[in-house]
Amino acid sequence: MPFSPFLSLNFLLYFMYYKLLSFSILIDIEVERVSLKKAALWLAGLSLLVKLSGFLRESIIAREFGASVYTDGYLLAFSFITLVVAMIAVGFNNVFLPMYVQKRKNAPEQTERNANAIMNVTVLLFLGVSIIGWLLAPLLVPFIYGNMKPETEEIAIEITQFFFLFMSVIALNGILESYLQGRRIFVPAQISKLLSALMGAVFALLFSDIWGIHSLAYGFIFGTVLGILVQLFFLLKKGWRWSPALKIEKDFRRAFVVLLIPSLLNSVVGQINIFVNKAFASNTVEGAVTYLNNASLITSIPHTIYGTTIAVIIFTLLSEQVDNLEKFQNTFFMGMQISLVTLAPIAAGLFLVGEEAIAFIFQRGQFTAEDTYNTYLALMLYLPIIVAQGLQYIVSKSMYARGKTNIIFRISVTTIALNVLLNWLFVGPFGYPGLALTSSFVSLYYLTVSTIFVYRDFEKKEATRLFGLVGRVAVVTAFMAVPLYFLKQLTPISDLYSLWQLLIIVPLGVALYALGLFLFYKEGFRQMISIVKRKAKG
Structure with missing residues (x-):
């Protein structure tokens, strides 16, 4: 291009x-x-x-593929990828990074053991998510997106099942990015993102005649695996070492979980709004x-x-x-x-x-x-x-x-109700453009309220x-x-x-x-x- x-x-x-x-x-x-x-x-x-x-x-x-039932189906399936990425890149990172940076100053070895254990436990949890998601996708996709066109529903289910098989890989990719940021190594994460996007384009260009719209999904996962290898290379080069630890020191675990739960819920709130928007959109025009x-x-x-x-x-x-x-x-x-x-x-x-x-x-x-x-x-x-x-x-x-994750969650959770209400009000008179208008209103509301909370503590x-x-x-x-x-x-x-x-x-x-x-x-x-x-x- x-x-x-x-x-x-x-x-x-x-x-x-x-x-x-x-x-x-x-x-x-x-x-x-x-x-x-x-x-x-x-x-x-x-x-x-x-x-x-x-x-x-x-x-x-x-x-x-133009703008068709095929592209709609792929984009609906890709929403599950954005959900996991948001949970790790936003929910996990916003808690892990400050704790990792601050505690590593005083207790580097202990902090590294705790961080390794958190990474290992998270990957194992997402392995379970992969199995459950693959089994439930035929029920989950129609439940979330409602009355889709038959071709759209078929493609969305197939690609969603494929993505769920690799959820632990996607989660690991995001966790490694948090590690790198904590060590002030910013470039490899961007290389990883580049590989995911680029491989999707390459696979679509080379294999769309064979695999159709599925080639995009195959390319994305292939690029993600390459991105993991790149990030691991730079981490190992900087002295990081992996250990098969699963036990997290009690105080570290308690502090991490207390902050993580509202942070993850906050990241899911944003994705719920995206799912809601796409559900409304899939019921308008092709x-x-x-x-x-x-x-x-x-x-x-x-x-x-x-x-x-x-x-x-x-x-x-x-x-x-x-x-x-x-x-x-x-x-x-x-x-x-x-x-x-x-x-x-x-x-x-x-x-x-x-x-x-x-x-x-x-x-x-x-x-x-x-x-x-x-x-x-x-x-x-x-x-x-x-x-x-x-x-x-x-x-x-x-x-x-x-550490004000609870405040962010309380603000963001209100956007779900606002988003659903405005979508319901706008989709009738405006059609799918009304969903974009809703997103702008919700974004401005979220910014205004959270900014007020920030400036309460400032001069x-x-x-x-x-x-x-x-x-x-x-x-x-x-x-x-x-x-x-x-x-x-x-x-x-x-x-x-x-x-x-x-x-x-x-x-x-x-x-x-x-x-x-x-x-x-x-x-x-x-x-x-x-x-x-x-x-x-x-």
Whole structure:
């Protein structure tokens, strides 16, 4: 798939602010400046490659299968994979990482034994989940998703059973990522993600004529196994050793379980909302699940890259600074600043060129112009999630770092009722786009309530500081978006091929945004200029 200029805008903005993060870390953590700076840059590049490989896979799916009962069935089955990934990458990691980092300082050998035992027990538990899931999939899939089309149901059950066979492998992959983060080794986890996405695309390209839509599932699992080998190699290289321990020291186990239960429940809450959305979508029009998935995939570019790069590093820093309120507040604000300044213009840019981006990425083969338009309808209503989830990463990570998993769970569990209610209200008058609208409302609700809880423990000036940042970013973003909107409305540019529109509008957007920073947020502009100069000198 050709490289999209829209994606290049993402890369440009992220690169600038990854450098900003690196510069801030240089000030605050002088001793470790080089390793974190290199990690941020590597993570930026690898995360971009992960997303590009994901788009390559989706582009191949669109060409081979379009938006059909086959793609809907695969995506419904893949939801079980995202459930396990969320449980490990979110639920497990948010508890394991702070405990591992803090306890390893004082008792490294004992902590390593406990961590090994936790990993072994978790893998054994997921072996049991694999067997039960494989047996119950023919009952579980129809129960969750309701009255699917017969072809969709058949494919969803078959692929779900296949995925369940490898749930312990997927869990192990996520646990190893937590180990690596705890040792400040960030790159191998991104390589693992890249292999999973890339192998899915490769298998679909080579074997779709033989295995059909199932080739995607086979490729994903093959890539996951390769990712495990990569992560094990780097862990062993850094001195980590596996032991067949199953016994966890009593105090460590008690503290871990007390925090883990609400954290896992919180991660499951998010996935329950996804299952609910897909259940509603599978009962609307053919291809609705695919439209929502493709729109969500595009809006996930910024916050997925952000969540696997900057948020990972900031979470590590927050975990280390939990006993120093001033540093904790500054790191938190830095995360919020990076989120807003990078994600707000990207959301506005997608509103302007989202349909062109969809056409350029997906519209070929079995994926028609009508499919492009239907995907764009969902995309427009997903746009608030780009900013909301980017900010939510920082808010949630700060609460996890301080052990406030119960508060996060209590907030997130209320989103289930809200999500079901809004889906029921919106799916009738709006159809499947109403489900995207529901997701945005729920995301904004979750961000607002959890942010209020975070700032209760901060100094009052921090809230004023945040509101000031929001106002400046809003002005700069409007300065970029309004002229581009009228450019599309009042000139023949909209009649051009999607690629040419992107090549014109994206660079103009970058230039206008930089000018807006200069006029309305000089501090941010000066920071970028100093970063560019430092890079030139280096």
